[in-house]
Amino acid sequence: MNCMFSSTTFYLYSIIHYICHMKTKYTIKDIANLAGVSKGTVDRVLHKRGKVSQDALEKVNKILEEIDYQPNLMARSLKNNKIFSICILLPDPNSDPYWLPCIEGIQNAKAEFMPFNISLETFFFNPESTKSFLEINSIIIKKSPDAVLLVPLFFKETLNVIEKYNASKILVTTFNNQIQSKSIKSFVGQDLIQSGRVAAKLLDTILKKGDIAIVHINEVFKNAIHMQEKEKGFRNYFEEINGSKYKIFTCKLKHPSFKKDLIDFLENHPSISGIFITTSKAYQVAEVIEQIDNSKITIVGYDLLDKNIKYMKKGIIDFLINQNQKRQAYLGTIGLIEHFIFNKDISNKLLLPIDIVNTENAKYYTA
Amino acid sequence: MNCMFSSTTFYLYSIIHYICHMKTKYTIKDIANLAGVSKGTVDRVLHKRGKVSQDALEKVNKILEEIDYQPNLMARSLKNNKIFSICILLPDPNSDPYWLPCIEGIQNAKAEFMPFNISLETFFFNPESTKSFLEINSIIIKKSPDAVLLVPLFFKETLNVIEKYNASKILVTTFNNQIQSKSIKSFVGQDLIQSGRVAAKLLDTILKKGDIAIVHINEVFKNAIHMQEKEKGFRNYFEEINGSKYKIFTCKLKHPSFKKDLIDFLENHPSISGIFITTSKAYQVAEVIEQIDNSKITIVGYDLLDKNIKYMKKGIIDFLINQNQKRQAYLGTIGLIEHFIFNKDISNKLLLPIDIVNTENAKYYTA
DNA sequence: TTGAAAGCGCTAACAC
């Protein structure tokens, strides 16, 4: 009973409203005194470590119910000064620059919790190689960290490695790609269907006439589900509007015939006035549009890659939707850190805002 | 030398890159041993509390230079278990619903740091009364908190009260409204000029023809500077485009002749195809437009008030710019808390993203 | 000027 927690709200300007919570903060010693037992016994009850008589158990629990005991986390983690270790696994940013901002997000998390005993190790795998994914995962398992935060790009392989982590009692959380599994304790990412709807609304607001193309750029198979969900949300938006005035075409492109196929598609569909690109490669479409077309086609794409921003500044890309990888990685990391240090619950699913970006607000999302 | 901080980056998928920092974490005891003095002496050096011989000072400093000592904040705050108290002062949400989300932001901050010894008290003042502002501030000063976070709506009065806080050694930080004063240790808010530019870019993207009106709704004088800065950024954007095709009119409205004046203005300017409203009262313009006009006028306004969202869903307001009061209040609060608990620096100026909101992504910013 | 020691709240090993 030696410290207090107070919470008050004041309100004044003719009348004065005064609301005040005074909450006493109890320590284990207080509880021991109140229950007439020793600190050790209280601790055994709190941690369900057994070896407590029925009588003592009831006395302590009675007090605990009455007082809303909040353990002092500072003291707890001072005592248990174990080094928690977290391994983070994501696709190699050298293979796809989309992942680059994640590094910064992880570093920010690390910097923020620098004074605490946290060991963070970051690993990259080749996004085009399930083998590299499996290899790195077995390296991580050998290090037996307390938790792993990973991007589950490959469905089957992920379920496979998760079982191994589970067997080793290693906590698994994910970001960017959502995979259903009760063994995954947390997912941080975006609602892709909803992000398709955001893109649809943008084009619906801008376009006065013409038709729309959904462009999928087929890089590696990892994105297949992503692209499908975005298309689903996009079409869904227009289906809900009775009597939508646009025809919507889907256009699947892949290298190396990308450029030729896109040009052919546009020539065959001269009514196209808006394009929605479902990957972060909008700049590749913009390059082509810039060369062939003077008439204005509105383009909505994803992600603040340098090349995308360049074409947005040129006026060829109109909007970019920010998938916020950096913040995904940051929140995934601090979620684990705060769980270990402060005993916080890990939120099962955290859906980040779907940011609409134009030339004028871009700097706030890239910084 | 009894615990470690490690930081590693792995990279593998044909070659293995392995980068590993192993940083030993030192305690005061370690330093004392290394320097051949006692813990007490090390502490005196660390805190510059004097009473240390030249010889001892040099020995300790030499070690400190070599090892990059990071004090254990858990232990420190366990020892100094003082209750830090923070008072928060903002305009009454009953007078202007704009401020309502701030309450939630403050409560989130409170919930997040519940286990620590922080006392938070929230006060409201009448945004139309400098007197109430001064009265509440003198109540707060009497409570002598460790810090105050306030919305400095009134320039002169704010400078006045800040001096008093300074004299009482109470830390002052601000949010939402920026006032230049070296006595203000932190500001959390948005760049209003840039937010005007964001609005301009939106209208520039959407409008195909016609002219633009900037509408100021004159509620109370508090907003005068806000509105001016937004207009400045807005016009600035179009001035930078050589040969902008729009004429831009400024329209100042105030109640009770608001509706009539707006209708008159639109009748006198039939070319208007886009409206930028510089306050959170876009819904008032939308109400009028809905009644008088079938032709499409594009509207960009501010803030996710229920009424604004309602008109956005009706298709009358096209975009809302989110000033993110909730996050401003949240970040302002946790900035202070982390300063007190973890000794973190308070960032002098924190500019939040200027979020572009349409019907499809609104829920992420209001939740 | 310096070192020794107590104690913040919690945990866990160790006697009884």
Next chain:
DNA sequence: GTGTTAGCGCTTTCAA
């Protein structure tokens, strides 16, 4: 079963 105790790292008081 239960209470006592040492100790996590830091601060601060008190003797020396």
